[in-house]
Amino acid sequence: MRKLSASIAAALFAIMAIPVASYAKVSAFAPGFSEKTVTVGERVVHYRIGGTGPTVLLIHGYADTGEMWAPLAPALAKDHQVIVPDLPGLGASRPASPSAYYEMAAVARSLHALMTTLNVHREAVVGHDIGLMVAYAYAAQFPKDVTKLALMDAPIPGVGPWQQVLLMPGIWHFHFNGKYAEQLTAGRERIYLNRIWDDFAFHPDRITEAARTRYAASYAQPGNMHAGFSYFAGFYKDADANVKFAKRPLTMPVLAMGGEKSFGALMPQFARAVAVNVQTSVIPDSGHWLMDENPRATSAALLRFLSQKETAQQ
16 A cells, blocks of 8 residues: 555656746736746746846745735836745745755755846845845855845854854744644644744734735645745754855845844844845834835835945955
8 A cells, every 4th residue: 555655646746747837927916027937957936027127036934925025026126127936845836846955055056047047147135034044045155146135034044143043942943844743734734824923923913814814825735834844954954054155254235134023133143144244224113024014114124225336246
């Protein structure tokens, strides 16, 4: 019976793994945006694209998809080309192999391959939550391609006050992954995600019911919770990689942004552990979910940073 189940599973994945052809459709994400799905390397990546001008890559975090950037995208697209992927294995960036790996450096290379496919070779990169970790790994591996880097409200594994963060009781979910975590949350994705949203918000009510319903349905797709937990399972390897990356500090402008009631006070310490040209921004009246809790202040800070004139890197 086990052999039969394994054969069926292998056959199903073989069907799922057929390369996804690129297609485009008008997006409900924001006016003027389209959505496309492509295969880069061995990963399926779904992304939204709109606007003209210098390119900005927006990378979402856990318990979100690329949809989190909807409040920012229309204003940013007035004078930038904006590219908004779903992280591999999450959102509509699927199907993914059950054996796919999600170390941040590898995910960053996949997103860089996406940019190369789109003929983009100079871009600003913005990341929130685990998207911050991908954004840092991206800039560390491709520093000549990154014009600016915005790091939003999350630690960088392995550097700065990382050990301090690991001792915080509230981040037990950093260690919650594997088959039992998947079994415990199967069919209960909304309950688990509610805990993530509520415990890290200063204003949980600002994460709307519509957003919660949409994201919970996305994470309930087959394989998406596995992928999400796999990002956390890779933190120890990410930490080792980041210690090595940090030996060559970033020189492009870096914005360290955090919520007043979240990582606002710690973000400069993380950023200065890996970069030499650091600006800071604390978003008032907000916890971790900056784009939900205070989208106006968050968007304004990002727009100011991204509009700064580019300077030559050393």
